[in-house]
Amino acid sequence: xxxxxxxxxxxxxxxxxxxxxxxxxxxxxxxxxxxxxxxxxxxxxxxxxxxxxxxxxxxxxxxxxxxxxxxxxxxxxxxxxxxxxxxxxxxxxxxxxxxxxxxxxxxxxxxxxxxxxxxxxxxxxxxxxxxxxxxxxxxxxxxxxxxxxxxxxxxxxxxxxxxxxxxxxxxxxxxxxxxxxxxxxxxxxxxxxxxxxxxxxxxxxxxxxxxxxxxxxxxxxxxxxxxxxxxxxxxxxxxxxxxxxxxxxxxxxxxxxxxxxxxxxxxxxxxxxxxxxxxxxxxxxxxxxx
Amino acid sequence: xxxxxxxxxxxxxxxxxxxxxxxxxxxxxxxxxxxxxxxxxxxxxxxxxxxxxxxxxxxxxxxxxxxxxxxxxxxxxxxxxxxxxxxxxxxxxxxxxxxxxxxxxxxxxxxxxxxxxxxxxxxxxxxxxxxxxxxxxxxxxxxxxxxxxxxxxxxxxxxxxxxxxxxxxxxxxxxxxxxxxxxxxxxxxxxxxxxxxxxxxxxxxxxxxxxxxxxxxxxxxxxxxxxxxxxxxxxxxxxxxxxxxxxxxxxxxxxxxxxxxxxxxxxxxxxxxxxxxx
Numbered sequence: 001x002x003x004x005x006x007x008x009x010x011x012x013x014x015x016x017x018x019x020x021x022x023x024x025x026x027x028x029x030x031x032x033x034x035x036x037x038x039x040x041x042x043x044x045x046x047x048x049x050x051x052x053x054x055x056x057x058x059x060x061x062x063x064x065x066x067x068x069x070x071x072x073x074x075x076x077x078x079x080x081x082x083x084x085x086x087x088x089x090x091x092x093x094x095x096x097x098x099x100x101x102x103x104x105x106x107x108x109x110x111x112x113x114x115x116x117x118x119x120x121x122x123x124x125x126x127x128x129x130x131x132x133x134x135x136x137x138x139x140x141x142x143x144x145x146x147x148x149x150x151x152x153x154x155x156x157x158x159x160x161x162x163x164x165x166x167x168x169x170x171x172x173x174x175x176x177x178x179x180x181x182x183x184x185x186x187x188x189x190x191x192x193x194x195x196x197x198x199x200x201x202x203x204x205x206x207x208x209x210x211x212x213x214x215x216x217x218x219x220x221x222x223x224x225x226x227x228x229x230x231x232x233x234x235x236x237x238x239x240x241x242x243x244x245x246x247x248x249x250x251x252x253x254x255x256x257x258x259x260x261x262x263x264x265x266x267x268x269x270x271x272x273x274x275x276x277x278x279x280x281x282x283x284x285x286x287x288x289x290x
Numbered sequence: 291x292x293x294x295x296x297x298x299x300x301x302x303x304x305x306x307x308x309x310x311x312x313x314x315x316x317x318x319x320x321x322x323x324x325x326x327x328x329x330x331x332x333x334x335x336x337x338x339x340x341x342x343x344x345x346x347x348x349x350x351x352x353x354x355x356x357x358x359x360x361x362x363x364x365x366x367x368x369x370x371x372x373x374x375x376x377x378x379x380x381x382x383x384x385x386x387x388x389x390x391x392x393x394x395x396x397x398x399x400x401x402x403x404x405x406x407x408x409x410x411x412x413x414x415x416x417x418x419x420x421x422x423x424x425x426x427x428x429x430x431x432x433x434x435x436x437x438x439x440x441x442x443x444x445x446x447x448x449x450x451x452x453x454x455x456x457x458x459x460x461x462x463x464x465x466x467x468x469x470x471x472x473x474x475x476x477x478x479x480x481x482x483x484x485x486x487x488x489x490x491x492x493x494x495x496x497x498x499x500x501x502x503x504x505x506x507x508x509x510x511x512x513x514x515x516x517x518x519x520x521x522x523x524x525x526x527x528x529x530x531x532x533x534x535x536x537x538x539x540x541x542x543x544x545x546x547x548x549x550x551x552x553x554x555x556x557x558x559x560x561x562x563x564x565x566x567x568x
Binding site: 003004005007008010011012014015017018019020021022023025026029040041084085088089091093095096098099100101102103104105106108109110111112113114115116117118119120121125126128130131134135142162166167170171174194215216219220222223225226229230244247248251252257260261264265267268271275 | 295299300302303304305306307310311313314315317318320321324332333334335336337379380382383385386387389390391392402404405407408409410411412413414415416417418419420422423435436438439440442443446471475496499500502503506507517518519521522524530532535536539542543546547550551554557558561
C-alpha cells in the first residue's frame with residue numbers, strides 16, 4: 001500500500017536531509033583542506049591529513065580523556081544517586097507527586113541558565129558556596145572554585161549531577177514500578193529479605209532501565225558543550241575543554257573547518273562504537289530476563 | 291517485611307525526599323532571590339539571605355537595556371513553529387508505521403532512535419556550510435528545520451506506541467463510512483491519541499526552548515538570538531550583570547515550568563516510554 005510510504009516520506013526526508021546527509025558531508029569535509037573565501041568555501045582533497053593532524057595533537061587526547069573521565073564519573077554517580085532516590089520514592093509516601101513535579105524542573109531548565117546560576121554560586125568573590133563553607137569553618141578564606149583545573153572540573157560535575165540526576169531517577173522509578181510485587185513475595189517465602197532481595201530481585205530486573213539511562217547519559221556526556229561554555233569556557237587553560245568544545249573552537253574560533261570536522265567525526269565514531277556496545281549489552285540483559 | 295523495618299524504610303524515604311527537594315530548590319531559590327536584589331546588595335559578602343530592599347530594576351533593565359524581549363520573541367516563534375511541524379509530520383509517520391504495511395519497520399525504528407541521541411556537533415560544520423549557501427544564517431528557518439529533524443525521531447517513537455494502542459476497528463469503521471486515510475488520522479485517531487500529542491509536543495518544545503549550539507552558531511546576529519544564546523552572552527565587558535541575567539532567566543524558566551506542571555502526567559509518560567518499551 002503506497003499510502004504508508006507517502007505518509008512517512010515527509011518526516012523521513014527532513015530527517016535524512018538534516019541529519020544523515022550532513023553526516024556524510026561531514027566525512028567528506030574532514031578529508032579536505034577548507035579555506036573560507038569571498039565566494040564561499042574552497043575544498044581541496046587531502047586524504048587523511050586532517051586526521052593525522054588531529055591524532056598527533058595532544059589537545060585532542062587531552063579533550064578526549066577529559067570527556068571520558070567526566071562521562072564516567074558523572075554517569076556513575078547519577079546512576080547510584082538516581083537509584084537511591086528512586087528506591088526511596090518507590091513506596092506509598094506522601095508528597096510523591098510533588099517530588100516528581102519538582103524533579104522535572106531541573107530537567108527542563110535551559111543548561112545555560114543553570115550554568116549561570118552555578119557560576120554565581122561558585123563565584124570566588126561573593127559566591128554563596130564560600131559564604132556557607134566559611135560560616136561552618138570548613139574553609140577560612142574564599143576559594144576560587146573555577147580557578148584551578150581540579151576544582152573547576154569537580155564544580156562542573158556537581159552542576160551536571162544536580163541537573164540530570166532527576167532524569168535518571170524518573171527512568172529508574174518507572175523501571176521499579178514494573179517489577180511485579182509477587183516476585184518480592186516469592187523471594188520472601190524463600191527467605192530473602194532486605195539486601196538479598198535487592199541483589200537478587202530488584203537489581204537484575206532493573207538492568208534494562210539502568211542500561212537505558214546509562215546509554216542516554218553517556219551519549220549526552222559526549223556532546224557536553226553548553227555547561228563548560230558558560231561556566232569555564234574550557235579553562236583554566238584548556239583543562240576543562242570537552243571534545244565537542246574542541247571541535248567548535250577549531251571550526252568557529254580558528255576557522256579550521258577541515259580539522260575541526262575531523263575532530264567531530266572522530267567523536268561520532270567513538271560514540272557509535274559505545275552505543276553499539278551498550279545496545280548489545282542491553283539486549284543480552286533483556287534476553288536473560290525474558 | 292516486619293512492621294519495624296517498614297517504618298524505618300518510610301522514615302528513610304521521607305528523609306531522602308526532603309533532602310532531594312531541598313537540593314533541587316535551593317539553587318533555584320537563590321537565582322530568583324538574587325534577581326530581586328539591588329546591585330549593591332548582590333556585591334555583598336557574605337550575601338544577604340533575602341533582598342532588602344527588593345527591586346524590579348533588573349527585570350526592567352533586562353527588557354529595556356539588554357533587549358531580552360527580542361530573545362524571548364525569537365525563542366517563542368522558533369519553538370512553537372518547530373513543535374507544530376513535528377506534531378503534524380510525526381502524526382502521519384507514526385500512524386503509518388503503527389498501522390500500514392511498510393517494509394523494514396524494525397530497522398527504521400532503531401535508526402530513528404539512534405539519530406535522536408546523536409550529538410549535534412557531528413553535523414554542525416556541514417549544516418553551517420549549507421546554511422551559508424542557502425543564505426539562511428540569521429533567520430528563523432535556520433533553527434526551525436534542524437529542530438524539526440532532531441526532534442521528529444523521538445516524537446515518532448513515542449506517538450507510535452499511542453497509535454498502536456487504539457483499536458483497529460475504529461479505522462475500519464471510518465473506512466466503511468468512506469473516510470480516506472488522512473481523514474481517518476486527523477478526525478478519528480488523533481483525537482483519541484491526544485496524550486501522545488501532548489508527550490511528543492512537550493518534549494519537542496522543551497528541546498527547542500533549551501537548544502544552544504545550533505542557535506549559537508547559525509544565528510549570531512542579535513536580532514535572531516534565542517534565550518539560551520542571549521543569556522550565555524549576557525556577560526558585560528567588565529563585570530557580569532548577575533541580577534539582569536537572573537531576571538531574564540526567571541522569565542525564561544516560568545513558561546516551561548507552567549507547561550510541565552500542566553502536562554506532568556504526559557511528561558512522565560514520555561520519560562518512562564523508553565523504560566517500558568525496553
